[in-house]
Amino acid sequence: MKLLSLNLGRPKAVEYTDQPEGLTGIDKQPVDGPVRVAAPGQKGIGASGLAGDAVCDTRHHGGDDQAVYAFAREDLDDWARALGRPLPSGSFGENLTTEGVDVSGAKIGERWRVGSELVLEVTSGRIPCRTFQGHLGEKGWVRRFTQDGRSGAYLRVVEPGEIRAGDAIEILHRPTHEVTVALQFRAVTTERKLLPQLLAAGDALHPEATRQARQYIEKYGTAAHS
Numbered sequence: 001m002k003l004l005s006l007n008l009g010r011p012k013a014v015e016y017t018d019q020p021e022g023l024t025g026i027d028k029q030p031v032d033g034p035v036r037v038a039a040p041g042q043k044g045i046g047a048s049g050l051a052g053d054a055v056c057d058t059r060h061h062g063g064d065d066q067a068v069y070a071f072a073r074e075d076l077d078d079w080a081r082a083l084g085r086p087l088p089s090g091s092f093g094e095n096l097t098t099e100g101v102d103v104s105g106a107k108i109g110e111r112w113r114v115g116s117e118l119v120l121e122v123t124s125g126r127i128p129c130r131t132f133q134g135h136l137g138e139k140g141w142v143r144r145f146t147q148d149g150r151s152g153a154y155l156r157v158v159e160p161g162e163i164r165a166g167d168a169i170e171i172l173h174r175p176t177h178e179v180t181v182a183l184q185f186r187a188v189t190t191e192r193k194l195l196p197q198l199l200a201a202g203d204a205l206h207p208e209a210t211r212q213a214r215q216y217i218e219k220y221g222t223a224a225h226s
Helices: 073-083 130-136 141-148 181-189 192-204 207-220
Strands: 002-009 028-031 035-037 068-072 096-099 111-114 118-125 153-159 161-163 169-173
Touching: 068 073, 073 096, 118 161, 118 181, 118 192, 130 141, 181 192, 181 207, 192 207
Parallel strands: 068 096
Antiparallel strands: 002 028, 002 096, 035 161, 068 153, 111 118, 111 169, 118 153
């Protein structure tokens, strides 16, 4: 398991974002590193956890619970075949393009060591947005990506450190619960009846998913509702 590509984005003016300045940092490009990774601060204030990486929409991206975004190269390759076009590492706006890691099958609260110092903790899947669709230029992309269910993973920084392309990735801790990134993603998008199950992940779960799960239980209890 390794960090195949380390990707950073710079602010770029585009027509497909609803940001007032028209800027996005989704166009991530590979760099060799080293790059310092640390907790950036709370959502709405902090941005990316990676030094030199731009997060322009701090309402929905960045912050401590979404400090780093990872996507599997194997899943990118599947999409490249499905779309009939090359998808270089960083194409999905991911900071970490991994090799040999089941990113969407990772459990909420799973901890990874990247390189010798950095420790990350899985918090949630990535919800696709209009900017993502515009960046790829694929009609109906938000729906298609959501239906596929391989969302990639957001991670928070547990121990800061420097990383570079080619670093090893080691799973330090894998929780005993069954709440994977894929299950969490389905619960907050297409299968809301799964929301109560998310609370088994405890404090590691992204606070927004925790809020949605508790609201669902208050309204419906733990019984299945669509």
